[in-house]
Every structure is written in C-alpha cells, then in structure tokens.
Amino acid sequence: MAKEVYELYYRGFRRPTKGIVEVSKFFKEEGISKVLDLGFGNGKNYIYLAGTGFNVCGLDWSRQGARMAKDGLKHNGLKARLVVGDMFKPLPYRDGQFDAVIAVRSMYHGRLSQLKKVIKEVARVTRKEGYLYWRVAGFKNLKYMRDELKAPLKKLEPNTYIVTGGQFEGNIRHYFSKKAAMDFLRPYYRIKNAKSRLGPMGFERRDFDILAQRK
Numbered sequence: 746m747a748k749e750v751y752e753l754y755y756r757g758f759r760r761p762t763k764g765i766v767e768v769s770k771f772f773k774e775e776g777i778s779k780v781l782d783l784g785f786g787n788g789k790n791y792i793y794l795a796g797t798g799f800n801v802c803g804l805d806w807s808r809q810g811a812r813m814a815k816d817g818l819k820h821n822g823l824k825a826r827l828v829v830g831d832m833f834k835p836l837p838y839r840d841g842q843f844d845a846v847i848a849v850r851s852m853y854h855g856r857l858s859q860l861k862k863v864i865k866e867v868a869r870v871t872r873k874e875g876y877l878y879w880r881v882a883g884f885k886n887l888k889y890m891r892d893e894l895k896a897p898l899k900k901l902e903p904n905t906y907i908v909t910g911g912q913f914e915g916n917i918r919h920y921f922s923k924k925a926a927m928d929f930l931r932p933y934y935r936i937k938n939a940k941s942r943l944g945p946m947g948f949e950r951r952d953f954d955i956l957a958q959r960k
C-alpha cells in the first residue's frame with residue numbers, strides 16, 4: 746500500500762526546501778497570508794512558513810508524518826492545522842480559501858488521471874490571482890530511482906511507474922517533462938516561473954520548480 750511507505754520514511758529531517766524559503770519572500774511581498782501545504786510530509790515547510798508568519802493548513806495521508814509535523818509545531822509554539830487525508834478525494838476546504846498552495850514533491854504521486862483531479866481541487870481552493878508553488882520530479886528522477894536506489898519499477902502507463910520493491914514499494918510516480926508540467930497547470934494557472942533544480946542533497950535528479958498564478 747503506497748501510503749505505508751511514508752510511515753517508515755519520515756525521520757527527523759526538518760530543514761525547509763530551498764525553493765520554499767525563496768518563494769516565501771515573494772509571497773510576503775504579494776501579501777499572501779493563507780497557505781495550504783499539500784502533502785506536508787514531516788512538516789518541514791509547514792513549520793518554516795508558520796514560523797515566518799503565514800497562516801498555514803496542511804493535508805497529507807501519512808499519520809507518521811502528521812505526528813512529526815505536530816511535534817515540530819508544538820516544539821516551536823505554532824498552531825497545527827493538519828488534516829490526515831487523501832488528496833485524491835475532494836479537498837476539505839472552501840472555494841478560494843487559500844492565497845497560495847504549495848505542493849512540494851507530492852503532486853506527482855499517482856496516475857495522471859488522479860493528478861488531474863488533484864489540480865482541479867487545488868485550483869478550486871485557491872483564490873483568483875492566488876499562487877501555486879509546485880515542486881515536481883522530472884524524468885531524471887526515474888534514472889535516479891533505477892541507478893541509485895536500485896528500486897524495481899513497473900510501468901503502469903505512459904510516464905507512470907510503480908515501485909515494486911525496497912523502501913518505496915507501492916509508491917506510484919508520474920514523471921513530467923517541464924513542458925508537460927506547465928501544460929498540466931495551464932487550464933487553471935498562468936505560469937510565472939519554471940526552473941530546473943537538483944534534487945535534495947545534490948542528487949543528480951532534476952526537479953522542476955514552478956510558480957503559477959490562478960487565472
């Protein structure tokens with residue numbers, strides 16, 4: 746079961762994603778206040794954003810991640826507005842409730858048809874002219890999974906793989922090209938910025954950082 750992967754995965758890693766530190770400065774300039782962290786993981790970005798004055802909510806289906814995020818928030822004297830839930834289901838938020846949504850390496854776990862439902866929901870809960878910061882794994886991650894993690898992968902459909910062994914067993918990933926990632930957002934968003942980045946810890950696995958504004 747894909748969900749269980751993350752119960753094992755989260756340890757104490759709490760440094761925020763570099764792109765989040767950068768984009769949060771832009772968010773401040775734009776007067777962004779309410780932010781949804783979709784797939785908050787162990788809460789490292791949630792904690793950073795809440796700690797720098799944003800009003801943050803988060804949704805993730807990992808209970809272990811939520812426990813870690815709650816501990817981290819409590820430790821920092823911050824409020825936890827966390828939902829343990831499935832992003833493939835309708836998001837438990839009102840239309841236009843958020844000024845911005847961040848989805849850091851979460852909105853690529855799934856089949857494209859599932860992810861299309863997620864982005865529709867993300868767009869629904871984002872106010873007009875609000876922002877999406879999306880960090881998404883590019884194709885080089887596939888090579889990384891194969892070569893570095895030696896994870897056995899089975900192709901489910903074009904650009905979509907399931908991990909069939911090891912630490913990430915059951916995990917489904919849809920790999921986007923930069924163009925495909927931008928096209929995926931375009932029904933709802935104007936692309937403001939899209940750049941390639943090295944993966945965490947400098948692994949040679951390209952991610953894309955995309956900042957987009959709700960139409």
Ligand SMILES: C[S@@+](CC[C@H](N)C(=O)[O-])C[C@H]1O[C@@H](n2cnc3c(N)ncnc32)[C@H](O)[C@@H]1O
Nearest residue numbers: 751784785786805806807831832849850851854
């Ligand atoms: C690679 S981790 C990234 C976590 C965090 N955003 C970070 O940057 O550290 C992906 C996260 O997406 C969550 N996730 C994957 N599929 C999900 C789903 N269908 N519903 C909710 N959360 C999901 C996982 O539990 C995991 O915490």
